[in-house]
Amino acid sequence: MSGLIALDWGTSSLRAFRFDDTGRLAETRARPWGIRHLPEGGCDAALAGIAAGWPALPRLACGMVGSRNGWREMAYLDLPADAAQLGKALGSVRAADGMDVHLVPGLRDPHGPDVMRGEETQLFGALARRPELAAASTFILPGTHSKWAVVRDGAVRGFRTLMTGELFAVLRQHSILGATGAEAADDAAAFARGVAAARDSGGAGAFSRLFSTRALMLDGALAPASAPDYLSGLLIGEEFRAALADGLARRDTRLQLIGEAALCERYRRAAALFDIELPAPIEDAAAHGLWRLATQAGLVSIHTRESRAC
Amino acid sequence: MSGLIALDWGTSSLRAFRFDDTGRLAETRARPWGIRHLPEGGCDAALAGIAAGWPALPRLACGMVGSRNGWREMAYLDLPADAAQLGKALGSVRAADGMDVHLVPGLRDPHGPDVMRGEETQLFGALARRPELAAASTFILPGTHSKWAVVRDGAVRGFRTLMTGELFAVLRQHSILGATGAEAADDAAAFARGVAAARDSGGAGAFSRLFSTRALMLDGALAPASAPDYLSGLLIGEEFRAALADGLARRDTRLQLIGEAALCERYRRAAALFDIELPAPIEDAAAHGLWRLATQAGLVSIHTRESRAC
DSSP states (O other): OOOEEEEEEOSSOEEEEEEOTTSOEEEEEEESOOTTSOOTTHHHHHHHHHTTTOOOOOEEEESGGGSTTSSSOOOOEESSEEHHHHHHTOEEEEOTTSOEEEEOOOEEETTTTEEESSHHHHHHHHHHHOGGGSSEEEEEEOSTTEEEEEEETTEEEEEEEEOHHHHHHHHHHHSGGGTTOSOOOOOHHHHHHHHHHHHTTTTTOGGGGTTHHHHHHHTTSSOGGGHHHHHHHHHHHHHHHHHHHHTSSOTTSOEEEBSOHHHHHHHHHHHHTTTOOOOOOBOSHHHHHHHHHHHHTTSSOOOOHHHHHO | OOEEEEEEEOSSOEEEEEEETTSOEEEEEEESOOTTSOOTTHHHHHHHHHTTTOOOOOEEEESGGGSTTSSSOOOOEESSEEHHHHHHTOEEEEOTTSOEEEEOOOEEETTTTEEESSHHHHHHHHHHHOGGGSSEEEEEEOSTTEEEEEEETTEEEEEEEEOHHHHHHHHHHHSGGGTTOSOOOOOHHHHHHHHHHHHTTTTTOGGGGTTHHHHHHHTTSSOGGGHHHHHHHHHHHHHHHHHHHHTSSOTTSOEEEBSOHHHHHHHHHHHHTTTOOOOOOBOSHHHHHHHHHHHHTTSSOOOOHHHHHO
16 A cells, blocks of 8 residues: 655644545545644654554655754755755654654745745645646745745745734734724725725835724724724735835736635735736645655655556 | 923823923922823822822823823814914813813824824924924834824924834734743844844835844844844834835934933934934923923913012
């Protein structure tokens, strides 16, 4: 029996994908066992738990599991980097069951400097699913720490981290902008208004417009329940404003979202206000990236259905 | 006996100034009784406590004491506004001792919209002390919510709030940028480096550079103990970058700081990296502003030492 157990192992969650030997995704599991929320027994117990009942297959993990606070720290691989280079740079850690867990290193952009762990695997998964994007594209991976990554000729050439999701969370929970005392409404117009405020801030940028969230409320011009959507629009709009100012995106750049549908939909709505039409996001990119890197590294050999029948 | 009890009453602290009838500041007291930290008995108890033993003089208060959560909500006065207009717009509340406490309204810039409470009094105090600045100046009032205010011909014409101090606090306490595990050092070079990173971010702005605080640490290029100064520089530098981009400051604008010496010194060091030389700050501006507005409103009549001798 051949195949792969692929692990997308982040700070707050762990997802496991079992591939059969044709590269078909046979089963997916998720547990809340990110590296900051491990069960008793640590990484070994989490792995044994999430893979319970699965055959003893090669295992490959990406994400914060390879960070200083993870299972084993993997040095970042410097840009530019393509899938072949990343596949050659895998490391491993010996699990309590006596078998290795292979680990994908993160990427480092020495120009920033900037770093990513996990998103590199999503990028190569996206390229595996949509090879036509490999020539020249900019990928947007929204999240706690959003990434904008430039790909040329199949290699990641540069990227930048924007702390959009984390800023939204800390401002909502700990700043005066979150002290509305109201349940959050779902207000698409307030979101669009926030995006427009960031877009129209010109070179000054949305930092200088953050307080407008409060001032508009005091003015009676923004309902407290709509303030979260306005703030979300302001911060996501700022990503597009800054990316355009920075040359990470140009109006003729091929832009592609990678990520979960609901969050990506916000980015598509924001992009539309910059006259940028974003196609539907690529989902499950981590799983496909892990499979691609595993084949690249020779951890698995692909059997076509025909050869398997022999 | 004549004179004034002037109250600078904010969210977290209360300061009281006793002026004699010549306008001389005779005594200053401070208590931690901001409107969110009132003693038992509320505003009345705080006033009685801080003014204990002082004669029964007219009383004038500015700041968040005039907000919705203060003693009495005072409607904002719309821009443009000069000292005479603000003096005419005072309100009052009857204290438990049977005497009024007069209240200074905040200002509203309808263009933002944006609002201030307390800083308007500091602005007119600064103009009282430095009349030569009334013709054309931009004032910077650093703080939790920094204000940049444009004054022309003695009137406040526009202003903008930047949440620099609050952003620094929430990012330090609640985001990954504060999770350094190190005691903060006092690192002027790291501060300057943060200012330069904001300055050199061009039109993209410092939002897009926030994560560099973390990336530089992971890279071994920024000591964890120096991260707070780097972040402080990034955020204060962003104020100057955005103000220049926004036209709030031009390189030929007369810029003047108002505020406490240590914080203002950071702004002077940041300004120097933008080739802007800022003079020493105007301190105790709130007290002088309260005296000026009290005379403007006729709450006190000024006796010269000569007339008093009659």
